[in-house]
Amino acid sequence: QVQLVESGGGLVQAGGSLRLSCAASGRTFSSYVMGWFRQAPGKERKFVATISWSGGTTYYADSVKGRFTISRDNAKNTVYLQMNSLKPEDTAVYYCAAAIKLVTTPESYDYWGQGTQVTVSS
Numbered sequence: 001q002v003q004l005v006e007s008g009g010g011l012v013q014a015g016g017s018l019r020l021s022c023a024a025s026g027r028t029f030s031s032y033v034m035g036w037f038r039q040a041p042g043k044e045r046k047f048v049a050t051i052s053w054s055g056g057t058t059y060y061a062d063s064v065k066g067r068f069t070i071s072r073d074n075a076k077n078t079v080y081l082q083m084n085s086l087k088p089e090d091t092a093v094y095y096c097a098a099a100i101k102l103v104t105t106p107e108s109y110d111y112w113g114q115g116t117q118v119t120v121s122s
Contacts, residue, residue, distance in 0.1 A: 009116030
């Protein structure tokens, strides 16, 4: 069982930056692939980024490539999402999730946090 708690969301102007954090409970954090997803009102939950167990491999959605960076600190049981050059279309609830395989589909992730709101004003 893994419990995930996101933090770091908020209101930012377009072009600004935010860093999201996701703290995981348990001693098996390094056994999980970690991902970030987002869901805008009335839309499906979409993949944003994922990072492998050791952090050596990352994948990004095309919409955030070059602007967002996912990273993890296994000693702190924490995964991060650094978001730069934010756009109004990045507005959504952001969720972190844990999986046993390096995949990008939300259905493949077993554990989810409660989400944190990110709002980008124009």
